[in-house]
Amino acid sequence: MAVAQKAGLAGFWGNYLARRYTYFTIGFILFSMFVGLLESFGVISNQGIGYLFLLLTLAMYAGIGIMSRTKHLDEYYVAGRSVPAIANGMATGADWMSAASFISMAGTLWLLGYDGLAYIMGWTGGYVLLALLFAPYIRKFGQYTIPDFVGARYEGNRARIVASIAAILVSLTYVTAQVVGVGLIMSRLVGVSYEVGVVVGLMGVLVCSFLGGMKAVTWTQVAQYIILITAYLIPVTMLSLKLTGVPIPQLMYGRAISEINRLETEQLGAPTYTVPFRDVPSNASLRTSLGELNTKYNLGLTIPAATSDASHKGQPWNFLALMFCLMVGTAGLPHILIRFYTVPSVKESRKSVGYSLLFIFLLYFTAPAYAAFSRWEMLANVAGKPVSEIPSWAANWTKTGLLNITDMTKLEGVDGAKPPAWAATLIANKSLVWTDANGDGKIQLGDFVAADPNDATKGGTAGELSGTAVTAKKVDGILQFPELAIGADLVVLATPEIAGLPYTIAALVAAGGLAAALSTADGLLVVIASAIAHDVYAKALRPDAPVANRVRLGKIMILVGAAAAALLALPRLALIAQMVAWAFSLAAASFFPIILLGIFWKRANGAGAIAGMIGGLVVTIFYMYMNYTNPHFNVLGISHLGSGLFGLITNFILTIGVSLATAPPSNEIQRLVESLRLPTSDDSMRSSGPSPVH
Amino acid sequence: MARNVGKAPSKQIDAEAYWKANLKIIVILLTIWFVVSYVPVLLVNQLNQITFLTGFPFGYYMGSQGSLIVFVIEIFFYAWWMGKLDRQFGLHED
Structure with a gap:
């Protein structure tokens, strides 16, 4: 294992990996064009196209997974700490952008208009917090998991186990939503049933993460990023060309927005799309969830009457709270934080966050264009027509x-x-x-x-x-x-159909969505497996367990995590998508304050952190539950999606208060914090290179 | 920065100055972060009166693109600045 190879921009483009991924991208584009050609000659059915894309992409992910198989602990959990900043940026991008970002983000913007931008800003602004406050220090700490950090900084297994449980909770709901996405896309891509789609898709996840752990996952995610971003950009670029004559959707949707405002004024009396703060707390999602449970399991639950609280309509508080929770939650999500263990150095970790955001930015920067163009198309060419004469794509x-x-x-x-x-x-x-x-x-x-x-x-x-x-x-x-x-x-x-594009493009979009869902699921399974195999088993229960056992248990836990996610995903409840939104609030209320204080305030101690995490989670879950069941329970009109704000404040107050009321942490911990703050390893008491376990 | 630059004999003083310089740039960048993401939300109705580029209402533009561009620049700036600071304090790794 080469120790910390130097790999910045020059290092990445200079080495064989960069060339390999460039060939890969060209090959993938040629393949798509070839399939498109087959389609235009009419020698291949739509289902055939779907299968081709499915088999090719899954085979490729499996190939990378098998090539990267490993038994080494460092490679299994942190990819040998040798991932160059750009590659880690792409992998983080794929890890981050889930089925929800890829498929539902643009639609959410279509529906919510300005209010949907809380997601766009929230999910990108969080990276600034990550870059400035967490990534370099997490890399300097240089262990394997986030509970590792909590356990070391807050002296002991109690804090570590609370953190492990929080990490598993957050990651399991998240991975379940990805599996739902996999099932949906598979059924759309090749027409198999949703259940078969879930199982086949999970196989795809497992071939990567099972054999090669973080190393395989990272390199597959790089490939998946390339596929998902290509698939995302092509249809909307073509649509922009069709509607405006300029193939730069990110710039040209300004025209779409002014057209939307004009058409909405004409058809609805006033523009709505760019008018802020129309979204108010309501119990609509609770009613949907209960209704679903009733039809699926015959529970006969009473569904409350529809109610909403519009008293804060037009005020920015709900928007701001949601945006803040998404930002802070982003910085506190374990599967994103561990990515910064995989880079070779502190310096690379700082750059790596920049590349991550740049690659994520490409998608979020484009999502509003999708929303604006299709809304424009619907206002201009679908609305106002006799119901019998709507365009064929809409029909x-x-x-x-x-x-x-x-x-x-x-x-x-x-x-x-x-x-x-x-x-x-x-x-x-x-x-x-x-x-x-x-x-x-x-x-x-x-x-x-x-x-x-x-x-x-x-x-x-x-x-x-x-x-x-x-x-x-x-x-x-x-x-x-x-x-x-x-x-x-x-x-x-x-969008491919609105733009009049061939089916190949629609299959490409489905393959992109699949890549997004699989890559996120991969990263999450590694977190779940390491929380159990590494934090609970190897650190808390059996500190003397040999490395081979730890890696083996990690592999078994990936299987268990995948099976659990599949079981939770099969009923396909809308509640799961809801839970993903909650995961951000939970991460914001549990991890963010204690990691922040752990680095920036030496006086924070274990008792404070445990009180903070528990108090933060309790307050968040309480507000969530109260507002979810009765939207009239709210502060300033903030909905359950922004409940993490209250938990975060509680966590800060408790961590600081309890720390001050109890004894300061030991000198050893104070020295650990001091060493975290310096980027070099010479005075650190922990090795930041690959650990000598193998 | 009158304090010792480069490989200083006293590691302690070096580390303290380095940390202070780091905190300073973090506070500056977080202030910018706050100003580009939260302030335009509070002023969105006024900003939307301005039309920008190809027809964006400016308030909407800040939420969908403007703030994002600043975020990306900020992070790369921080990486570059800290690289410089590391060298200044003799803390770079190679």
Whole structure:
């Protein structure tokens, strides 16, 4: 094992790895063009294209995984501490950008408008905190896991175990969401069922992380980053070319936004897309989750009435709290923090955060363009058309349930016992009533008669339909913009079709989404496995365990983690996506304050850290639960997604207060903190190079 | 920076000055970070009155691109600055 090879920009582009990945990128583009050519000659079916992309990418990840297989502890957990800054940046990018970033981010922006930017700024601004406050010191510390850091800095196994539990909690919910994403994409890419997709996708995860640990995961993630960013940029670039004549979507969507504002003023009376702070706490997600549990498991849970708290609408507090939690949570996520153990030096770790953000930035910088272009397209070419004449791409997507057209004329002739989901929701909350007047079991519409001509909110009757949802505009057969309801996943997946691109591009996007989900799942499984095998077993329970046992147990724990994630993912509950958002608040409330104080305040001690972590988690979970079940329980209109703010404050107060009230940490710890603050290793009491265990 | 530069005999003083210089740049960069990410959110309605580049309302632009660009620059700047500081204090590794 070469000790800390020097590898900055010159080192990366100078060495064979860089050349290998350049060939890889060119090869992948040539492959995509070749498949596109096959498609244009009509010699390959859509499903065939899906299989080609699936097999090629999975085989490649497996190949890298097998080539990087290892038994060495340093390579298994921290990739031998020899990953150059640029490569680590790409790997962190792939690790970071999950199925949610890749597929749902743009759709979230479409739906939330300005309010969605809390995610864009939150998930990038966190890297500034990471670079300035954590990464160099974590690298200097130079062990294997985040609980390692907590255990060493806060003297003892109690702090280490609390940290391990928090790391497992955060990572397991996160990995489950990735597995859900894998299942969805696999079923879309090659048309297998969701369950088969979950299993096949997990195999893909395992071939990398199981054999080669962090080393294999890192090098696969570099390849996955290249695939996912290529797949993300191509469709929107083509769409920008089609709509504006300039293939730079990131610049040209300014025009889309001014068009959106103009069209919204025309169609809705006022612009909404760029108007801030419209999102208010509501119990809609609780109602969805409970409804899902009821239908899947027949639980018969009572679903509370819809309620929301709009008293802070138009005020920035919820936005700011959410953005802050996402930033601080980003800096506290274990699977991102451990990436900075893998670089050769403190200097490289500082640069590495920069490259990470640069590579992540490419995607987040582009996501709003996806959202703006497709919203523009829908306002200009879908809304305002007769329901029978909508463009074919929109008609195709209505079949998947990701795009709903809620004009009542869509219900004409539909079997009344099986209405589409959007109508079923209206029927369930009694704003739509169907009376089968002629007893044929099908819905018939007729002329609209208002219930009260002076009050449009009372709705009216049209044939067999009545209720407050039945309004003149809902039964005129013209598609109004508010009658378009989209799922967040639609925007990225439908863009190739909106731009009129061949199916190969759609398959490429699916392969990119798969890469995003697999790479994140890989990194998370390593965290879960190391928390158990390294922190709980090797450090707390059996400090004398031989290295071979520790690596073997790590491999077994990866399997266990994968199996647990698969079991949790199979019911496919929306609650899981929700839990990922909560993971940021939990990380913000547990890890961020104690790692920060651990580096910047020598006086912080173990008792303080334990009180801080527990107190932070308790306050966060309490606020989360209270606000989730009753949106009227809130401070300044801050929703459960921003609950980490309160936990973070509690954690700081408790850690500082309890530390001051108890004895200062030992001289040894004070010297450890001093050594962390210096980038060189000569005066450190810990080796920062590869440890001599093998 | 009148204090000893380069390989100083007294490691302790060196480390303290280095840490102070580090904290100073961290505070400056965090202030910028705060100003570009939180302040535009508070002023978004006013900023949206300004049209920017190809038609972005400026408040929206800051959230979707402006602040992100500053974040990337800040991190690379910090890496470069600290590299310089490391050399100045004789703390570089090669």
